[in-house]
Amino acid sequence: MLIPCPHCGPREVSEFSYQGDATRTCPELTSTDVKAWYDYVYNRPNPAGPHREYWQHSGGCRAHLIVTRDTRTHEIHDVAFARAALNRAGEQA
Amino acid sequence: MVERQSPLTPIFRPAVHSNDVGSISITLSEVTPLSIVEAACWPGLNERLTAAIQEVTGLSVDTTPNAGVVGRGTAAFSIGPDRYLVSGEEDLSARLARVLSEETGTVTDLSHGRTTFRVSGTRAEWVLSKLFAIDFSPAVFPVGEGRATAHHDIFAQIQRSDAAQFDLYVFRSFARAFWNTLCTAAEEVGYEVIEA
Numbered sequence A: 001m002l003i004p005c006p007h008c009g010p011r012e013v014s015e016f017s018y019q020g021d022a023t024r025t026c027p028e029l030t031s032t033d034v035k036a037w038y039d040y041v042y043n044r045p046n047p048a049g050p051h052r053e054y055w056q057h058s059g060g061c062r063a064h065l066i067v068t069r070d071t072r073t074h075e076i077h078d079v080a081f082a083r084a085a086l087n088r089a090g091e092q093a
Numbered sequence B: 001m002v003e004r005q006s007p008l009t010p011i012f013r014p015a016v017h018s019n020d021v022g023s024i025s026i027t028l029s030e031v032t033p034l035s036i037v038e039a040a041c042w043p044g045l046n047e048r049l050t051a052a053i054q055e056v057t058g059l060s061v062d063t064t065p066n067a068g069v070v071g072r073g074t075a076a077f078s079i080g081p082d083r084y085l086v087s088g089e090e091d092l093s094a095r096l097a098r099v100l101s102e103e104t105g106t107v108t109d110l111s112h113g114r115t116t117f118r119v120s121g122t123r124a125e126w127v128l129s130k131l132f133a134i135d136f137s138p139a140v141f142p143v144g145e146g147r148a149t150a151h152h153d154i155f156a157q158i159q160r161s162d163a164a165q166f167d168l169y170v171f172r173s174f175a176r177a178f179w180n181t182l183c184t185a186a187e188e189v190g191y192e193v194i195e196a
């Protein structure tokens, strides 16, 4: 499995660290909604197909990325820096 | 400045290690510069960062990913978005800190935390390809450019400092183990260990 890092180019998966599901949204920190917190902390849909994930290129440029990966084939549909400002800089270049 | 000792001291021996047909295709040496500094900037300020690096080192480094330049006794290359590894004379860190304000970015002195190895010779690309899963061919990794990669858990920042020459910056605590790995990888083609 190769992940095309927007800074480094395609690199093998061993250079990357999985950082979790990128589809979750954190509840307001003052929220007492138990269901919302349960879903955020524990509930994972684990889809068979495209999945939005955080990865860090920890054995490379160390940037945090948002990767859309097909969990059946490991095909990478989309990669962007998790820090949105970097993606905008890329568009201007 | 605290006196620095090479982590290779107990094992470093200049010597010729020819391969089984008696040839030598690469040389290995330790070339740790007096200063190694990571210079970084806040989002959108890359032009100001590269201007600061140019003011201090005279090196005109591009803002594109992986860009780098090798100068006389100094070098700089991209190691990530908005981050460069800069090497040079002993006062490099202080001089960079003077021109790079906190509003623009940060300067981190890594001189005591990294060890630099030089791999040069006709089979340098071949030997490094055994260790790192990146393309070392000059078409995609031209002179001056840098790469951040890893050999298993040994993180390495690599600059192509000449047509057949690479400088590898590794964590000091891994340096001796990595040196042994490098020598083992070089046995096939034959190597010479030289004093820098």
Ligand SMILES: [Zn+2]
Pocket: A005, A006, A007, A008, A009, A057, A060, A061, A062, A063
């Ligand atoms: Zn990367």
